[in-house]
Amino acid sequence: MPSYDLVYIVRPDLETEAINSIVERAHQRLLDQGATIEHNDLWGKRRLAYPIQRYREGYYVFTRFAASGDRIPEIRRGLKIVENVLRASITVAVGSVAPPKTAQPATPPAPVSAPAPASPPSGAPAPDAPQPESAQLE
DSSP states (O other): OOEEEEEEEEOTTSOHHHHHHHHHHHHHHHHHTTOEEEEEEEEEEEEEEEEETTEEEEEEEEEEEEOOGGGHHHHHHHHHHOTTEEEEEEEEOOSOOOOOOOOOOOOOOOOOOOOOOOOOOTTSOOTTSOOOHHHHOO
16 A cells, blocks of 8 residues: 655644644544554644634644555545644655654763964064065065
């Protein structure tokens, strides 16, 4: 079965519990259509490019699933019915999903010190400075 990427935007004014229930409902709709969920990622609240139903922000959710191609129209229709989903997009998956980043202990980077530029001794002109005419007449 081919894999598909589903990205949908949930209303931003909902509580965390309500958002989680919408995600669970979307997963259940996928499972009802015979899909298998391969990966799920909550991207969080982001600003929209243009207002959708008077909302300037939305809560983005990414899901990768595998399903037969003839089930995709029914999955799209099921997501349009959910009133708290502002937009949904299903595309054919390309590549693999990046593995989740593991928490690395924060170590401050070592300070990089550049060598100080060499200054000419006092009274001596810099090597690239123009020489006075009297010094050039030898």
